[in-house]
Amino acid sequence: MADPRRVAILISGRGSNMRALVGQAAGYEVVLVASNKPHAPGLDWARAQGLPTWAWDSKSVDREIFDAALGKAIDEHGAGTIALAGYMRMLSPAFVERFAGRMVNIHPSLLPRYRGLDTHARALAAGDKVSGCTVHLVTAELDAGAILAQTEVPIEPEDAPATLEQRILAAEHLLYPRALGDFVSS
Ligand code: GRF
Numbered sequence: 001m002a003d004p005r006r007v008a009i010l011i012s013g014r015g016s017n018m019r020a021l022v023g024q025a026a027g028y029e030v031v032l033v034a035s036n037k038p039h040a041p042g043l044d045w046a047r048a049q050g051l052p053t054w055a056w057d058s059k060s061v062d063r064e065i066f067d068a069a070l071g072k073a074i075d076e077h078g079a080g081t082i083a084l085a086g087y088m089r090m091l092s093p094a095f096v097e098r099f100a101g102r103m104v105n106i107h108p109s110l111l112p113r114y115r116g117l118d119t120h121a122r123a124l125a126a127g128d129k130v131s132g133c134t135v136h137l138v139t140a141e142l143d144a145g146a147i148l149a150q151t152e153v154p155i156e157p158e159d160a161p162a163t164l165e166q167r168i169l170a171a172e173h174l175l176y177p178r179a180l181g182d183f184v185s186s
Pocket of ligand 1: 011015169172
């Protein structure tokens with residue numbers, strides 16, 4: 001069994017949570033940054049840090065084939081924990097099963113409220129006074145795995161989705177490294 005303190009991060013985009021996980025790594029080491037988008041801006045940053053990266057354009061690849069190749073890269077780098085950080089592709093049941101209990105995600109709401117997309121607009125539309133972010137285990141059901149850690153963030157009367165997103169993102173960048181450090185040592 002691979003060392004849980006060796007972490008592979010999966011991204012699809014800008015990778016601000018990935019940067020926070022790398023920059024504040026304590027109790028774990030990032031051994032791979034992998035993406036289903038070869039031009040994800042976060043990959044350039046990871047390469048510039050000298051981190052090992054892996055990327056394959058998932059657009060025209062069968063999900064099982066893509067996830068098998070991703071799993072192989074994760075194994076080859078000896079990663080025992082997987083941290084999803086803005087990874088925008090559904091994982092195959094086989095992949096989820098294979099890494100069950102070893103894969104975490106950060107989600108921009110106070111789960112179980114607002115699984116899925118557009119969390120900030122939905123929180124505003126509901127008239128909520130508070131939102132936040134959640135680190136949770138990844139299971140076959142979207143955003144439904146066991147909750148590991150949460151941070152509450154106030155919603156201001158003048159908030160739009162973009163301003164709320166910025167406030168919550170700042171909280172994500174503090175929560176995720178701490179929650180991952182706790183998770184790998186638990
Ligand atoms: C974050 O809001 C995260 O909670 C969600 O996707 C977004 C990723 O942003 N899962 P970034 O790529 O980490 O900047």
